[in-house]
Amino acid sequence: xxxxxxxxxxxxxxxxxxxxxxxxxxxxxxxxxxxxxxxxxxxxxxxxxxxxxxxxxxxxxxxxxxxxxxxxxxxxxxxxxxxxxxxxxxxxxxxxxxxxxxxxxxxxxxxxxxxxxxxxxxxxxxxxxxxxxxxxxxxxxxxxxxxxxxxxxxxxxxxxxxxxxxxxxxxxxxxxxxxxxxxxxxxxxxxxxxxxxxxxxxxxxxxxxxxxxxxxxxxxxxxxxxxxxxxxxxxxxxxxxxxxxxxxxxxxxxxxxxxxxxxxxxxxxxxxxxxxxxxxxxxxxxxxxxxxxxxxxxxxxxxxxxxxxxxxxxxxxxxxxxxxxxxxxxxxxxxxxxxxxxxxxxxxxxxxxxxxxxxxxxxxxxxxxxxxxxx
Numbered sequence: 001x002x003x004x005x006x007x008x009x010x011x012x013x014x015x016x017x018x019x020x021x022x023x024x025x026x027x028x029x030x031x032x033x034x035x036x037x038x039x040x041x042x043x044x045x046x047x048x049x050x051x052x053x054x055x056x057x058x059x060x061x062x063x064x065x066x067x068x069x070x071x072x073x074x075x076x077x078x079x080x081x082x083x084x085x086x087x088x089x090x091x092x093x094x095x096x097x098x099x100x101x102x103x104x105x106x107x108x109x110x111x112x113x114x115x116x117x118x119x120x121x122x123x124x125x126x127x128x129x130x131x132x133x134x135x136x137x138x139x140x141x142x143x144x145x146x147x148x149x150x151x152x153x154x155x156x157x158x159x160x161x162x163x164x165x166x167x168x169x170x171x172x173x174x175x176x177x178x179x180x181x182x183x184x185x186x187x188x189x190x191x192x193x194x195x196x197x198x199x200x201x202x203x204x205x206x207x208x209x210x211x212x213x214x215x216x217x218x219x220x221x222x223x224x225x226x227x228x229x230x231x232x233x234x235x236x237x238x239x240x241x242x243x244x245x246x247x248x249x250x251x252x253x254x255x256x257x258x259x260x261x262x263x264x265x266x267x268x269x270x271x272x273x274x275x276x277x278x279x280x281x282x283x284x285x286x287x288x289x290x291x292x293x294x295x296x297x298x299x300x301x302x303x304x305x306x307x308x309x310x311x312x313x314x315x316x317x318x319x320x321x322x323x324x325x326x327x328x329x330x331x332x333x334x335x336x337x338x339x340x341x342x343x344x345x346x347x348x349x350x351x352x353x354x355x356x357x358x359x360x361x362x363x364x365x366x367x368x369x370x371x372x373x374x375x
Contacts, residue, residue, distance in 0.1 A: 001035070001037060001063055001064065001065025001066065001067055001088070001089070001090040002061075002062040002063035002065075002087070002088070002089045002090070003037060003042055003059045003060060003061050003062060003063075003087070003088050004059065004060040004062065004085050004086070004087050004088075005042065005057060005058075005059040005060070005085065005086060005088065006084070006085060006086075007078065007081045007082065007083055007084055007085070007086045007099065008083060009057050009058070010057065010078045010086065010088075011075070011078035011079045011081070013044050013055040013057055013231075013232075014033065014044060014071070014074045014075040014078050014079075015075045015078075015079065016053075016055065016208055016232070017033055017044050017045070017046045017053050017055055017071060017075075018033065018046070018071040018072055018074070018075040019204075020046055020048070020051055020053050020204065020234075021033075021046050021048055021071045021072075022048045025048070027113065028109070029068065029109055029110070029111075029113050029114045029115075030047065030048055030049070030115075031070060031071055031072065032046075032068045032069060032070055032071055032109045032114065033045065033046050033068070033069060033070075033071040033074055034046070034066065034067075034068050034111070034114065034117075035066060035067050035068075035069065035088075035090075035095075036065075036066040037059075037061045037063075037064045037065060037066070038056075039061065040058065040059065040060070040061055041056050041057060041058055041059055041061070042056075042057050042059045042061065043055065043056050043057075044057070045117055046071060047114075047115060047117050047118075049115070049237070050198070050201060050236065050237050051201055051205070051234060051235070051236045051237070052117040052118055052234070052235040052236075053232070053233075053234050054117070054232070054233045054234075054235075055231060055232050056231055056232075056233075057231065065090055066111070067090040067095055067108050067111075068108060068109040068110070068111045068114055069095050069106050069107075069108055069109060070106065070107075070109065073106050074095075074106065077097055077104040077106065078097060080102075080104075081097060081099050081102055081104075082099050082100075082101070082102055084099060085099070086098065086099045087099070090108065092108075093107065093108060094106060094107055094108055095107075095108055117235070118224045118235050118237075119224070119235065120217040120224055120225065120226020120227075120228070120233065120234075120235040121217040121218060121219070121224070121225070121226065122217060123188065123215035123216060123217050123226075123228065124163065124187060124188055124189075124193050124216055124217060124218050125163065125185050125186055125187035125188050125215070125216055126185065126186045126188075126213045126214065126215050126216070127168060127183055127184070127185035127186070127213070127214050127216060128183070128184070128185075128213065128214070129206070129209045129210045129211060129212050129213060129214040129229060130210050130211070131183050131184070132168070132170075132183055132206055132209075132214055133206040133207055133209065133210045134181075134334070135168075135170040135181035135183050136159055136161070136170055136202055136203055136206045137203045137206065137207065138179065138181070138330075138333070138334050139159045139170050139171060139172035139179045139180075139181060139199070140159050140172060140199035140200065140202060140203035141330055142172045142173060142174055142177045142178070142179040142330065142331075143156065143157060143158065143159060143172040143173070143174060143199035144156035144157050144173070144174040144175065145157075145174075146198070146200075148174075152241075153175075154239060154240065154241035155196065155239060155241040155242055155243045155244050156172075156173060156174060156175065156244060157198055157199060157239060158172070158196040158197055158198050158199055158202070158238075158239040158243065159171070159172045159196070159197060159199045159202045159203070160172065160194065160195070160196050160243040161194065161195050161196075161197075161202075161216070162192070162193070162194035162195075163185070163187060163192040163193050163194070163218070164182070164192075165187075166184060166185065166186070166187070167182045167183060167184055167185060168182070168183045168185045168216070169181070169182055170182075170183060171243070171246065172199060173244070173246055173249075175370075176324070176327055176369075176370045177327050177330070177331060177367065177368065177369055177370070178246055178249055178250065178366075178367060178368035179331065179367050180250075180365070180366045180367070181334075181364065181365050182363060182364045182365070185216070193218025193219070194218055194219065194243075195216075195218050195219045195225035195238055196219070196238050196239045196241075196242070196243045197225060197236045197237075197238055197239065198236075198239060201236055202236065205227055205234045205236065206227065208232060208234070209227055209228075209229045209232060209234075211229075212229055212230060213229070213230075214227055214228065214229055215227070215228045215229075217235075219238050223237060223238045223240065224236065224237060224238065225238050249349065249368060250351060250366060250368055251342060251344060251348070251349055251350065251351040251368065253342045253351060255344060256342035256343055256344055256351075257315055257316075257319075257343060257344055257345070258289075258313065258314050258315030258316035258319060258342075258343055259313075259314050259315075259316070259340055259341060259342045259343065260289065260294060260311045260312065260313045260314075260316060260340070260341050260343075261311060261312040261313075261338055261339070261340045261341075261355060262294065262309060262310065262311030262312065262338065262339065263309075263311075263337070263338060263339075264332050264335035264336070264337065264338065264339035264354070265336075266309045267294070267296070267309060267311070267332055267339065268329055268332040268333060269307075270294075270296035270307035270309050271285060271296055271325050271328055271329045271332070272325065272329060273296070273298075273305060273307050274286075274296045274297055274298030274299075274305055274306065274307060274325060275298050275325035275326070275329075276298065276305060277298045277299035277303035277304055277305040278298045278299060278300075278325065279300065281324070281325075281326055282324055283298075283300070283324075284322035284323060284324060284325075284372035284374065285297060285298040285322065285323060285324075285325045285328075286298075286320055286321070286322045286374065287320065287321055287322075287323070288318075288319070288320040289313050289316035289317060289318070289319045289320075290313075290317060290318075291313065291317060292310060292311065292312060292313055293308055293309065293310055293311060293313070294308070294309055294311045294313065295307070295308045296308075296309070298325070316343065319343060319346070320346060320374070321343065321346040321347075321350075321371050321374075322346070322371055322372040322373070322374045323350075323369055323370075323371055323372060324372055327369055327370075328369050331352050331367040331369050332352070334365060335352075335354045335365065336354070337354065337355060337356075337357070338354070338355035339352060339353070339354060339355060340352075340353055340354075340355050340361050346371060346374065347371055347373060348371070349368045349369060349370050349371065350368070350369050350371070351366065351367075351368060352366070352367040352368070352369065353365065353366050353367075
């Protein structure tokens, strides 16, 4: 195998692929990257039994072939090469990366024990990579931690993505919060589909695919789903359990006893200030409503703090409820402009939605926050 390729292109792909490999693999070969030539391109592949990553790069292929080499070493070496074209030459025992004045030689690894990489199903449609990443990364922050998502809670450890007409719904929940984003997309046909991938894996994947369109492949019968850009394809094992049915947990605005509408950034800042005097992260901050204002307070017997902000309120005079500041703040963070929050009782969840420029709530984002019982 012999190729000539741009140093920046090779180093970037090696670094991105290496980041998805396990730090301490159970089998040494799982720390390797597989390089394979195909026509006028070379593919870098990595696999850890959960996620398979393939980066296809343009290259001058002088001799075809394939090689398995340490992902860490390849990423470090290619990053250290001078800018410009580099030559990669492989023989039976070693891989050599060279440029004028610089040469590195790396031992190769046996491909015999390297597992076959899973293939993602056919793409079902296309979505803007930046919008998908924003939705998935935020949803992933509301998924249940892996160590808690066991037994009948396993489905909560993933981010759920499902086709809904000309939108994708991106959902996650840890049973204290529910997040649902709607992202425009272009389906290839009328068929729907869904995927449920561990939150951390899916968040890492979409971050690598920003900057252009992304093709989405939904779960097939071997529990693999995929996302792909023009140069990078990532196939992921899906969560074995189904995503819980969370539809019934979105409060009905028609049954609310009152609501508030105000600037989301101002409310978020007030929540963060109130949390500064709390003794621990799970300690509640309180929202207390008066006529066209809300007071956000934190602290307890010792330090205390409160911020009063202007807000439109309806039927909430004297209403007080408590929420974990990290949870409430995380649900307000994606909203630019005004937010509307519906309340029923202090011990029931609230519904959070953005307000558009015309003063109407939008279903592009909906969130639910469970309260904390106050003494």
